[in-house]
Amino acid sequence: MRGIIEKFNGMKVIKWMIYAFFVLFLLLPLFSVFLVSFTGQPINLLGSLVNVDTLLSTMDKLKNANLDYYADMVARSGYLGALINSLQLSLFVSLIVILVCIPIAYGIARTKMPFKRTISALCIIPLIIPTFISAYAFIIMFGRAGWVTYIYQGLGGQDMLIDPYSMTGIVLVQVFFFFPYALWPMVAAFKVSDVSLEEASLNLGSKKYFTFLFITLPLALPGIISSALLIFTVSFSDFGTPIILAPKDLSLIVVEAYREIAGFFNWAGAAILTVVMVLVAAFFFWLQNLFVKGKNYGSVSGKPKAQKLSDNKKVNTVLSVYSLFIVSVPLLAMITVFLQSLATTWGLGPLPDGYTLENYTDVFSTSFDNIRNSIILAAGALVLSVVIATFISYFVVRENSSKLDFITTMPLVVPGIALGIALIQTFNTAPLQLTGTALILIVAYTIRRIPYMIRSTTSTMRMIKADIEEAAVNLGASRFTAAITIIGPLLMPGIAAGSILVFVTVIKETSISILMAPAEWAPMSLAIFQNILRGEYYTAAAMSVILVVIVLVLQSLANLISRKQSQ
C-alpha cells in the first residue's frame, strides 16, 4: 500500500508542477496584462507575493484602477482605427480565401481534374514559409524593382500592378499563404454531400449550376463557415505580414501593440491592445469550435463512401488551370527569393543581373551565430515540450483530466505578440527577472507551440489501450518500469512526429522572436527581419532559403514518420 501511495504522489507532484508551469507562464502573465489595462502601470504580481513594499504599491495601483484607458482608447482614434483595420483585414482575407478555395476544394473533392496530386503537393509550400518571408517575397515581385512590375510595365502598365506596401498587399499575401488552412477542411466539407443527392436534383429537372448552388454548396456550408472563422483568427493574429508590409498610415492592432511596447514602453496601451487581441481571437476560436462541434462532418469521420467523381472535361480543365494558377503564386514567390539569394544585383528586370554564392558565404560568416541560436532555442523548446506533453497526454488520456486539456489548448487562442507582451510585463523585474534571457524565450516558444506536441502525443497515447499497461503490471512490472519498457517505446512515433512539428514552428516563429529575443540570442527569423528592415535583401534572401531548407527537410522527415506510424 505504501508503494502505491508513493507512486501516486509522484505522479501527483508532476501534475502539480505542470499546472504551476502553465499558471506561472501563461495564466499569470495574461491576468497581469488584464490588470495593467486598468491601472495603466506595470504590475508585479509575483513580487507582491514575496515583498511587502511591492504588495503595497500593487494595492495602490489597483485602487486607482479605472476605465480611463479604455475610454481613452475609444476616444483616441489611433487604437480604435487599428482594431477596425485589423478586423477589416481579417474579414477581407477570410472572405477572399473562401471564394478562392471553393473551386479548388470542389475540384479536389468531387472531380477528376487533371494534376490533382501536383496541386495538393504545392499547397504545402505556403505552410512551411514564415509569413514575413512571404511578405518580403511579394516586395521583390511586386515592388518598384520587381519582375512582375517589369512585365506589367512592359505590357504598357503605369507604375506598379499592386503596391505591396498597402492593405491590398497584406490581403494578397495572407490570401495566398493562408489558403491551405481552409482548403483541407473545405475538401472534407465537399465530400459530405452525396453524389446521389445531386443526381436526384438533376433527375428532378434542375440545371447543373442550380444544383451546385442549391444542393452541393448548402451541404458544404457548415464546413466552409468554420474554415472562414479559422482563417479569420489566423489572419488576425498574423504578425509577420503586417510588420513588413503595413505602410505608415495603415495601423493594425498587432503592429500597434508591437510599437507601443518595443518603441515607447507604453504599458497601458500595450496592455489594452493585448486584452483586445486575446478577446477577439478567443471569440472567433470559440465560434469556430462551435461550428466544428455541430452537426457537420458527420459522414466524414465514418467509413469513406465510394464517391462518384465528375469527369466533365471542360469544367475540369478550367478548374485545374485555375487551381494551378493559385498554387503557383507561392511557388513563384519562393523561386524569386531563391533567385535573389543567388543574385549579385537584381534591378528592374525579369532575371538577376548576375549570379554568385557570395550571399551564402556572407551568411555563414556573419550570421552563423543566428543559425546556431535558432537550433539551440528550438532544441530547448523541443525538450521542454516533449517532457511536458508526454505527461499531459498521460493525464488527459488515462485520468481524463479535462482541466489540463483546456489549459493546454489555450495557447492556440493567444496571438504570439500578445503572449510576448504578457510575458515581458510579468518577468521584467525581480523576483523572476527573466526578460532578455534565453530561458524565457524557450519558455515562450514552448507555451506557444506545445499544443501541436500534445495533439501528437495524445493521439498516440489514445491508441495504447489501458490493458497493455495493466498486462505489464500483472506480469510483475511496477508502473515506472511499465512506463519505460512499454508506454515509452509505444509512444515514440507520436513524440517524434510532434517534435519535428515543434522544432519547425519554433524556427519559423516571428512575433515572439522579434519581440523578446535579446541581441546575443537572436535567432534566424529575427536576423532576417532586421536584414529586411536594413534593406540587406540579398543576405536576407540567402538566410530565408537556408531557413526554408531546414524546415523542408524536417517537415518531410515528419511526414515520413507519421506515414510509417499509420501503417
Add this chain to the structure above:
Amino acid sequence: MGSVEIKNLTKKFGETLALKNVNINIEEGEFFALLGPSGCGKTTTMRCIAGFEDPTDGEIILGDQVVNDIPANMRNCGMVFQSYALFPHLNVFDNVAYSLNIKDLKEGGFLNKGKVYGRMLSNKLFSYPNHIKDKVNEILEYVELDHLSQRMIGELSGGQQQRVALARSLVMEPSILLMDEPLSNLDQKLRHTMRNTIRRIQQDLGITTIFVTHDQEEAMSMADRIAVMDQGEVMQVGTPTDLYSNPSTPFIADFVGTSNLLKGKAESINNEMFVNVDGNQLKSTYSNSTGEVDVVIRPEHLTIINDEKDAGSFDNVIEGEVLFSTYLGSIVRYDVKAGNENYLVDTTYNSGDSIYQPGTTLKLTVEPERVLIL
C-alpha cells in the same frame, strides 16, 4: 497456495454499486467460471482479484494471505486479457520473456538492471541469459509456438495470439490464472479447439483457474464449478449439472440452458404437489412452496404423445397447437401454444421422420420429476 477466498466483497464506482457482498470459495486446482450477462460484475470481481480495482469493502484471500493491500504487480496472478494485451512492439519471444526480465530486474546490482532494461528496449542490444532462453523456449514448445518465436505480434492469427497470451502468463508460474473472456475474440471453430487446449493445459498443470464468460455453453463445457452472477450479486454456485437440473431462480434457469418459464399456482392435494399452469394441472415431485410459483420445464423434457390411446396413461398432459417448427439437424424444436402459454419442445429427429406442420394439434407430456417449482 492456489486457493481463492472472496469474503463479503463490495465494490462501488462513485454511487453505483458494482458488487454486492460477493462470497466465493475456490479450491486449489479448480477450474472455476464466473458466468453472467454483461455488466453483472464478473469482470470487476476478477479485476479485484488481480489488484486492478481496490475493493470498497471485504477481503480477498489468496492461499492463506489477505491480499487487499498487495499491489497488482506483486500478486503473482497471471491474467489473460480479453484483448490479449500483447505488447505490439515486441516479438513473441520478448513478450513471453517479459515477466522473467522483471524478475531479473529485482536481482543484482545497477549494472544488471541496466542490462535488463537494455534488452527489454531492444533485444539486439543485450542477449538473454540461458535460464530465460530455456524457460521461454520450453513454454513456447508447450503451446506449440516455438517455430514462431521471432514473429511480431501483428503477424499472428487470433488463435496464435491467444496462445502467446497464455504462455506469457504461465511462464511466471502464477499461483492462480485469471482469464477474461478468453475465447470471445475467436471464430466459432477455433473456439472449440481452444476450449480443449485451455482445459487440457489447466488439467495438466493443475493450476487454479478463474475465467469470466457470458457464454453459458462455454462455462458448462469447461468449468468444474460455476458462479452465476447478476447485477453485482452471486445468484448460485455449483457444478454445471447442479445448475442445470436445480436452478435456484428463474433467472438461472433461463440463463443456463434453454427453458420454458411458466407462471403457475401450486397446491398440495393428498400429499402430492400439483401446479396449475393456465388450466393444465401438472403433477410435480417438487414441494418447496404453494401459491403463486414459477415453473420451469426444459424443452427436451417435454415429449409429444404420438398415439392418442396412450394419453390416459400419463400423469401430465398438455394440449396445444404447433405455431412453427425449427429444424436443427439432430433435433426439431416446436413452438407449441397451449392456452396463453408457449412451450418449446425439443424432439430427436431421425431421418425419414415427418415434421408436424403449423396448426397441428398435439398432446404433450412431462414426467412429474421434470416439473421444477421455484
